[in-house]
Amino acid sequence: MVLNRLFAALMVMVLTAVQAPAFETRARAAFVMDQGTGTVLLSKNADAPLPPASMSKLMTLYMAFEAVQKGRLGMEERLPVSQHAMNYGGSTMFLDTTDKVKVADLLRGIIVLSGNDACAVIAEALSPDGTEAGFARLMTRRARQMGMTNSTFANSNGWPAPGHRMSMRDLALLANALISDFPEFYPMFAEREFAFDGRAPGNTRNRNPLLGLGIGADGLKTGHTSEAGYGLVGSAMQGARRVIFVISGLDSARERAEVSEQIVNWAFRQFSEATVARGGDRLGEAEIWMGKRPNVPLVPANDINLLLPVLAGDALPAEIVYRGPVEAPVAEGQELAELVIRPEGLPEIRVPLVAETAVPAGGFVVRLKTAALVLMSQLGLGASTSAAGAS
Known part of the structure; x- marks a missing residue:
């Protein structure tokens, strides 16, 4: 198994994001x-x-x-x-x-x-x-x-x-x-x-x-x-x-009151909640090993709602991470990957992604083809070991 990293766009992908506004507090x-x-x-x-x-x-x-x-x-x-x-x-x-x-x-x-x-x-x-x-x-x-x-x-x-x-x-x-x-x-x-x-x-x-x-x-x-x-x-x-x-x-009740009010105003004014993907949206694919299909779409099970800086614009850097190829059979809704979202200035967010549909295990022809591909790869013949599906 190897660690595959596939990149997915959320809305319109851009390479930069506005950093969350820092808040400097006098609190210890x-x-x-x-x-x-x-x-x-x-x-x-x-x-x-x-x-x-x-x-x-x-x-x-x-x-x-x-x-x-x-x-x-x-x-x-x-x-x-x-x-x-x-x-x-x-x-x-x-x-x-x-x-x-x-x-x-x-x-x-x-x-x-x-x-x-x-x-x-x-x-x-x-x-x-x-x-x-x-x-x-x-x-x-x-x-x-x-x-x-x-x-x-x-x-x-x-x-x-x-x-x-x-x-x-x-x-x-x-x-x-x-x-x-x-x-x-x-x-x-x-x-x-x-x-x-x-x-x-x-x-x-x-x-x-x-x-x-x-x-x-x-x-x-x-x-x-x-x-x-x-x-x-x-x-x-x-x-x-x-x-x-x-x-x-x-240091004082007055300072406590001032800092508390500042924090509340900052938290509500500088951040807003946004839906960056809907449940069921296709965000990428996972490669399948010895299945009737070579891959399966990855979707979030539920809407992905994030709190983001109000100045961050409409895009986020995001990455799909999974360990694959995933061995068949795969059940519909099975958790296969994580969507890693890295809003600038905020902690990394990890959201589970699941299989959109089921992928049954392949039959004899698929296993034979996969074994042949693996053998060819080991012999250095340049064939891919991707688990291609059979019709």
């Missing part, structure tokens, strides 16, 4: 992705495990939503407040040990008020051993199952602790899961105010600086500690497009 680490296409628009120290501060509360929320969805926790259920939960400082709901708080209020207390105590109450309720530490171990295990390989939790709320770390890519993956898995709960992240029992008049407003700016922002969570700096896991939707971004390590 950042990750920006288009949710619909999965295109990574910006990655800066995205896989470094860093202190996530309150942004790690999103993992507690994910597990709480999951418990509600599976019936292990009820939104109207009231949970007790332990001394451990009450002792948390920082952003809190000002809970005390005489309280029994509805799960719905605790969830809003985490999302809107960033309540450290509310996280601990949820954690102790869901923990295998009734402790926050036990829940943190469960968080780490669940994160690994979800593909978050650079996340380790020491508590439920992001309180500074040795080894409590998440990467920006992991936080974006978590944000995407929250949006996709819990559409019934996600609107809570856009709530701008929650006054719990009148206890904390100074802590009723959502700290997300993008809510209400008219740019489609609807989540998710801010974070700040002296070690982590100021950060935000954000998402915004304009039209049918959604952007998810994570930033960390900024």
Whole structure:
């Protein structure tokens, strides 16, 4: 077998493409992705495990939503407040040990008020051993199952602790899961105010600086500690497009707000989604070995929708790569190749290509002819070993 490379045009092929506009951010680490296409628009120290501060509360929320969805926790259920939960400082709901708080209020207390105590109450309720530490171990295990390989939790709320770390890519993956898995709960992240029992008049407003700016922002969570700096896991939707971004390590809440707004505007203004090929379009052919036909058209199974720089024009450099000749029989729809698309300034994109039609194995005449061609090639007679089909 040899590695064949066939070139295919998408629309009108040209040799140059406009580079995606670079975005320089003051954030220590950042990750920006288009949710619909999965295109990574910006990655800066995205896989470094860093202190996530309150942004790690999103993992507690994910597990709480999951418990509600599976019936292990009820939104109207009231949970007790332990001394451990009450002792948390920082952003809190000002809970005390005489309280029994509805799960719905605790969830809003985490999302809107960033309540450290509310996280601990949820954690102790869901923990295998009734402790926050036990829940943190469960968080780490669940994160690994979800593909978050650079996340380790020491508590439920992001309180500074040795080894409590998440990467920006992991936080974006978590944000995407929250949006996709819990559409019934996600609107809570856009709530701008929650006054719990009148206890904390100074802590009723959502700290997300993008809510209400008219740019489609609807989540998710801010974070700040002296070690982590100021950060935000954000998402915004304009039209049918959604952007998810994570930033960390900024010097002030004002800087966080400025950078976040800049990222959202850049992601929507500088990129647009385009259909570069339709499902079933013939983009090339694969050579067939000992089949009733010498080749088979290669097509995408579905439309190929890409996010591209708005100035990139109508063409892309693309290459079909497959290992061939492909031995018959070949089934219709069988994956045979990949279309490798390399938009300038963006990560390489690989799209599976499948056989347009079935190609049965050839009969005796085809096998005999193929054997003869191979023999002639080995004898140096110049014959091609291409698996020609027989009528």
